[in-house]
Amino acid sequence: MKKKILILALAILIITVGAVVYFAIQQKKDEGLKEDKHEYFLTSKSSKLESIDIESIIEYEDHYVLGVHYPVTENEEINKIINEFVQEHINKFKADAKEFFEGSPPPGGFSSWKYELNIDYNVNRPSKDFVCFKFNINIFTGGGGIQFIETFSFNLETGKELTLKDVFEEKSDYLNLISELSIKQLTEKLFDSGKVEKTPFAEDWVKDGADPTEENFRNFSLKDNSIIFYFEKYQVVAGAFGQQQVEIPFDHLREVLKIEITRNQIESEKPAEVILPEKPLNVEVGGAKIIALTFDDGPHPKNTPLILEELKKRNAVATFFVVGNRVQYYPEVLAQIIAEGNEIGNHTWSHKQLTTLSPEGIKKQVNDTQEAVKAAVGITPKIFRTPYGEISDLITQNVGLPIILWSVDTEDWKNKDSEVIVAHIITETDNGEIVLQHDLYLWSVEAVGPALDDLISKGYKFVTVSQLLGFIDNPTDAIPGEVFRFR
Numbered sequence: 014m015k016k017k018i019l020i021l022a023l024a025i026l027i028i029t030v031g032a033v034v035y036f037a038i039q040q041k042k043d044e045g046l047k048e049d050k051h052e053y054f055l056t057s058k059s060s061k062l063e064s065i066d067i068e069s070i071i072e073y074e075d076h077y078v079l080g081v082h083y084p085v086t087e088n089e090e091i092n093k094i095i096n097e098f099v100q101e102h103i104n105k106f107k108a109d110a111k112e113f114f115e116g117s118p119p120p121g122g123f124s125s126w127k128y129e130l131n132i133d134y135n136v137n138r139p140s141k142d143f144v145c146f147k148f149n150i151n152i153f154t155g156g157g158g159i160q161f162i163e164t165f166s167f168n169l170e171t172g173k174e175l176t177l178k179d180v181f182e183e184k185s186d187y188l189n190l191i192s193e194l195s196i197k198q199l200t201e202k203l204f205d206s207g208k209v210e211k212t213p214f215a216e217d218w219v220k221d222g223a224d225p226t227e228e229n230f231r232n233f234s235l236k237d238n239s240i241i242f243y244f245e246k247y248q249v250v251a252g253a254f255g256q257q258q259v260e261i262p263f264d265h266l267r268e269v270l271k272i273e274i275t276r277n278q279i280e281s282e283k284p285a286e287v288i289l290p291e292k293p294l295n296v297e298v299g300g301a302k303i304i305a306l307t308f309d310d311g312p313h314p315k316n317t318p319l320i321l322e323e324l325k326k327r328n329a330v331a332t333f334f335v336v337g338n339r340v341q342y343y344p345e346v347l348a349q350i351i352a353e354g355n356e357i358g359n360h361t362w363s364h365k366q367l368t369t370l371s372p373e374g375i376k377k378q379v380n381d382t383q384e385a386v387k388a389a390v391g392i393t394p395k396i397f398r399t400p401y402g403e404i405s406d407l408i409t410q411n412v413g414l415p416i417i418l419w420s421v422d423t424e425d426w427k428n429k430d431s432e433v434i435v436a437h438i439i440t441e442t443d444n445g446e447i448v449l450q451h452d453l454y455l456w457s458v459e460a461v462g463p464a465l466d467d468l469i470s471k472g473y474k475f476v477t478v479s480q481l482l483g484f485i486d487n488p489t490d491a492i493p494g495e496v497f498r499f500r
């Protein structure tokens with residue numbers, strides 16, 4: 014029954030997006046614009062993410078920044094546990110940040126970095142019945158920061174949290190077996206590969222960290238045919254080598270694994286892939302004054318389509334700087350963004366403060382997002398916006414795309430009133446400017462229609478960032494690492 018509903022929902026989605034795209038194309042053709050040769054495609058959300066959403070909290074204060082992402086399921090029990098976990102970290106971080114801030118400010122002040130809490134996660138779905146979340150918690154208060162892992166596994170129906178005792182036969186000798194297999198794998202990974210020098214001290218470290226105790230193996234995640242165990246930094250090897258993990262195939266665990274863990278697996282999927290022509294990003298503006306509206310931190314399943322509706326009604330387009338980890342949840346929203354002639358920009362994978370990352374860390378934040386957008390809709394963003402608007406030499410040297418900031422900041426995360434935002438946009442925005450808003454806030458979304466009406470009546474036209482800055486006509490102007498705030 015559920016499957017039928019899913020197929021029906023998927024069919025409706027494909028037909029709806031298809032219709033939207035068809036009419037959008039027809040409309041453009043009527044306007045006499047030539048079709049671009051580029052193509053993009055639409056994939057559906059992975060069935061492993063079925064009934065799972067992502068929630069993001071982004072905050073920007075004088076002394077701290079916060080980017081927290083967490084899953085929302087259809088089970089209230091699960092949501093309650095996740096919420097409490099996330100809220101506890103946020104509260105503790107804010108209290109600590111306040112204490113640090115009022116104590117001694119960091120050397121050099123807060124000009125180069127701020128205290129930061131970043132929580133990101135990934136999802137594994139071993140079967141229809143179970144879901145596993147692995148959270149990466151990053152706290153930055155200077156130095157190398159603190160990173161740790163927290164995993165949760167749930168029965169999606171009952172909301173019950175799974176421990177090792179729910180995964181393995183209690184009477185079996187599972188702890189000794191997983192310890193033995195983990196030590197073997199860690200030995201190969203660390204010593205046999207030559208990564209770590211094999212000394213008696215280092216060997217003991219591995220053995221202690223993967224000793225057969227529940228505590229050592231508390232962080233786990235189930236996949237289709239294997240279980241992953243995560244080890245904290247310093248747990249099995251020196252901190253410089255970072256966090257470690259081992260993946261043990263179920264085939265090696267048959268004698269100790271509970272049978273229900275491998276039931277009701279989700280069939281390997283073939284995502285619906287619809288190839289759609291890309292619309293030209295340049296819109297006819299004649300000699301009109303132009304503005305680029307930009308929306309950060311999405312895609313958002315409800316708010317982004319609302320923005321798109323307001324834009325479309327008025328023949329306006331905008332630019333959406335998306336956060337990579339949200340993209341896989343809402344590929345159809347990305348498809349609609351492009352289908353209606355808007356632009357997609359890259360806004361990192363997890364909204365991390367880039368000034369605290371290594372060159373490799375910065376590149377990973379950018380590239381993972383490029384890949385997520387490509388996997389969702391087949392195109393790769395050509396512009397980038399840094400989280401919290403930060404700029405440093407390390408950032409400009411490693412991003413590899415033009416960096417787009419803004420000249421009009423609605424501060425919509427603080428001004429929680431659409432009328433205030435409308436007033437701000439219409440009084441502050443001039444020809445050639447870039448306006449900053451966020452998909453996450455409904456009050457900001459509600460400001461779009463009235464602000465557009467006012468500015469359109471004053472003769473403005475709304476274009477994408479790439480058109481505003483002339484990147485479409487003159488691609489060589491789009492210099493990687495160069496910072497743009499307006500035309």
Ligand code: ZN
Nearest residue numbers: 309310400401
């Ligand atoms: Zn942002």
